[in-house]
Amino acid sequence: MTDDSRYVTVANFGVVFEAELARGTLEAAGIPAQVRDANTASITGHHMVEVMGGIRLQVREQDRERALEILHQARAGTGDRNIFLVRVTRTRQSIFFGVLLGGALGTWLTSATRDFALGFVLTAIGALLGLVLGRRSVRYECSDPKCATRNTRGATVCGGCQGVVRGEIKNRDQRLAAEEELGL
Numbered sequence: 001m002t003d004d005s006r007y008v009t010v011a012n013f014g015v016v017f018e019a020e021l022a023r024g025t026l027e028a029a030g031i032p033a034q035v036r037d038a039n040t041a042s043i044t045g046h047h048m049v050e051v052m053g054g055i056r057l058q059v060r061e062q063d064r065e066r067a068l069e070i071l072h073q074a075r076a077g078t079g080d081r082n083i084f085l086v087r088v089t090r091t092r093q094s095i096f097f098g099v100l101l102g103g104a105l106g107t108w109l110t111s112a113t114r115d116f117a118l119g120f121v122l123t124a125i126g127a128l129l130g131l132v133l134g135r136r137s138v139r140y141e142c143s144d145p146k147c148a149t150r151n152t153r154g155a156t157v158c159g160g161c162q163g164v165v166r167g168e169i170k171n172r173d174q175r176l177a178a179e180e181e182l183g184l
Helices: 016-028 038-044 046-052 061-076 091-113 116-136 172-182
Strands: 007-013 033-036 055-060 082-089 138-142 164-169
Touching (some): 016 038, 016 055, 016 061, 055 061, 091 116
Parallel strands (some): 082 164
Antiparallel strands (some): 007 055, 033 055
């Protein structure tokens, strides 16, 4: 493999059409580009794309700086919005369904064995299982309240508002403090 055929990633996207639009922008400027992982995304869905780190837009290594400049200029036309990725977990929903499942199983076993402690223990186990699974089930959303589009963790541009991702925050209330910290 020669140096001019080596491709590097210049942006990550949460959805295929956004990556294809960016590829079209680069190719219109004379920069050969390719979208990686688009087929995997269409087959496996949004969750696998998040695990993979997003749909990658790649250019030749020697075109990297020019491509980043063109993509930045394209975003500047949309207001060059600065956003953060908000880490959202499904802890509450998972605890609810864990309690519901554990309670149903506990009720069924209690009616069969007449052991009420077993029902209580299974409900508690269901809640704990829901807590653990809920904290592991994470998605990332745009911090702009008008957008809130789902994005992949490695996204550099929001798939909804086209804002430039400047970092990751734990909740939406941290957005203003994070902007001040970065001087935005």
